[in-house]
Amino acid sequence: MFTCIQGDKRMRENTSTSDKLLLAAIDLMAEKGYDGTTTKEIAAAAGVNEVTLFRHFGTKENLLKTAFSRYHYADEMTKLFRESLTGDLHADLLLVSRTYHKLMNRNRKLLRLAQKGGNLPEEVYEESGRHPQQLKKLLMDYLADMAKQKKALVPNPEMQALSFMWMNYGAFFSSLNKKEAVSEEWLDEFIKESVGLFARALTP
Amino acid sequence: MFTCIQGDKRMRENTSTSDKLLLAAIDLMAEKGYDGTTTKEIAAAAGVNEVTLFRHFGTKENLLKTAFSRYHYADEMTKLFRESLTGDLHADLLLVSRTYHKLMNRNRKLLRLAQKGGNLPEEVYEESGRHPQQLKKLLMDYLADMAKQKKALVPNPEMQALSFMWMNYGAFFSSLNKKEAVSEEWLDEFIKESVGLFARALTP
DNA sequence: TAAGGATGTAAGTGTTCACTTGCATCCAAG
DNA sequence: CTTGGATGCAAGTGAACACTTACATCCTTA
Numbered sequence: 001m002f003t004c005i006q007g008d009k010r011m012r013e014n015t016s017t018s019d020k021l022l023l024a025a026i027d028l029m030a031e032k033g034y035d036g037t038t039t040k041e042i043a044a045a046a047g048v049n050e051v052t053l054f055r056h057f058g059t060k061e062n063l064l065k066t067a068f069s070r071y072h073y074a075d076e077m078t079k080l081f082r083e084s085l086t087g088d089l090h091a092d093l094l095l096v097s098r099t100y101h102k103l104m105n106r107n108r109k110l111l112r113l114a115q116k117g118g119n120l121p122e123e124v125y126e127e128s129g130r131h132p133q134q135l136k137k138l139l140m141d142y143l144a145d146m147a148k149q150k151k152a153l154v155p156n157p158e159m160q161a162l163s164f165m166w167m168n169y170g171a172f173f174s175s176l177n178k179k180e181a182v183s184e185e186w187l188d189e190f191i192k193e194s195v196g197l198f199a200r201a202l203t204p
Numbered sequence: 205m206f207t208c209i210q211g212d213k214r215m216r217e218n219t220s221t222s223d224k225l226l227l228a229a230i231d232l233m234a235e236k237g238y239d240g241t242t243t244k245e246i247a248a249a250a251g252v253n254e255v256t257l258f259r260h261f262g263t264k265e266n267l268l269k270t271a272f273s274r275y276h277y278a279d280e281m282t283k284l285f286r287e288s289l290t291g292d293l294h295a296d297l298l299l300v301s302r303t304y305h306k307l308m309n310r311n312r313k314l315l316r317l318a319q320k321g322g323n324l325p326e327e328v329y330e331e332s333g334r335h336p337q338q339l340k341k342l343l344m345d346y347l348a349d350m351a352k353q354k355k356a357l358v359p360n361p362e363m364q365a366l367s368f369m370w371m372n373y374g375a376f377f378s379s380l381n382k383k384e385a386v387s388e389e390w391l392d393e394f395i396k397e398s399v400g401l402f403a404r405a406l407t408p
Numbered sequence: 409t410a411a412g413g414a415t416g417t418a419a420g421t422g423t424t425c426a427c428t429t430g431c432a433t434c435c436a437a438g
Numbered sequence: 439c440t441t442g443g444a445t446g447c448a449a450g451t452g453a454a455c456a457c458t459t460a461c462a463t464c465c466t467t468a
Binding site: 200 | 320323394
């Protein structure tokens, strides 16, 4: 009943009923919060009957959990650190910062949803707390490594990593509750300037 | 009926009924959001009857508006920039950063409440959006002035000011949803390192 | 002591919400 | 053609919630 392996017509339409519901739920909850969004609204936004929502997901909570697990981004950042960094401080930080904002923007709505809180299931908080910790570790290790190679001046890798992360985190979250993401060009100007500032501070 | 100028016994107890309700509302809403907090809970937490809440504030929305207007911090930052800065880049940034975190921590719960959103009255959003803009302007002007005096290297005052603000903003908000504020010493270590990094980047 | 204001208690109203039930309809696959 | 799964529709259930009403109690003050 809950699993719909739809090999029929509904699959060929570009979004299945389940997906329409999940996307509608994310949209609405990101704006109005979990508590503030009703199942009736979600169903209406997805263009299906409210009953269909319950037939697919059983409960509102389960709908959110499914949405979160299906659409939360994966570990692109780890791959980036393993494969794409060159050892040039400025270029590397630029790449990290750009990737960071790309990932955050892709998950904009989910992050907003988690930020708003409400009676969310525990899984949601865990999932959205995982990524910052991962990034911090990657960045610390990178900076420590650069310091060992005398390519950077890093008296306190943890604090420098956190400073860099939080600068980007702050930039992103300050725009999170605006209607639109900030413009591409403007964001990139900030990235260039802030990375420049950072690289200058750490360069021996 | 709503105005209780209590010259009687209740005033001499260190918190009046109204204040107990306001503080309880802030506490609960900061944790569970506006929608997720019921008037019954608030009254219970304040140790009064639910009816008393409505006798004092009429509606739940009005309760929140009152709480916000009574407890939101004022313009300490402007005063700081006008009176306490010395012209020494490192020392000034340190003072700004420390003051920033002090203010943010004092309004921790209100900021959390506004962040969570829900069906909040418009006033709440306006009030909590006012302060960042003010700080940005102060900081930009300060940096531009330092650059003119050749005491700092500031190619793009807006971006440098934003970088600094967002670094602190990110640090604060990353701890906002934790149970406790981060420890004093830890925060001050971060402030010192991040300000040091910043001052180094901007020093000619 | 009398009066008035603040509070408590009990009960209730109307609404909204998450979620259910029963039945009809459509449509693809066997 | 028939069967079964997915969906729509109409109606409803029980709980929770914001908010109200009416009345009793306490305490301060005049």
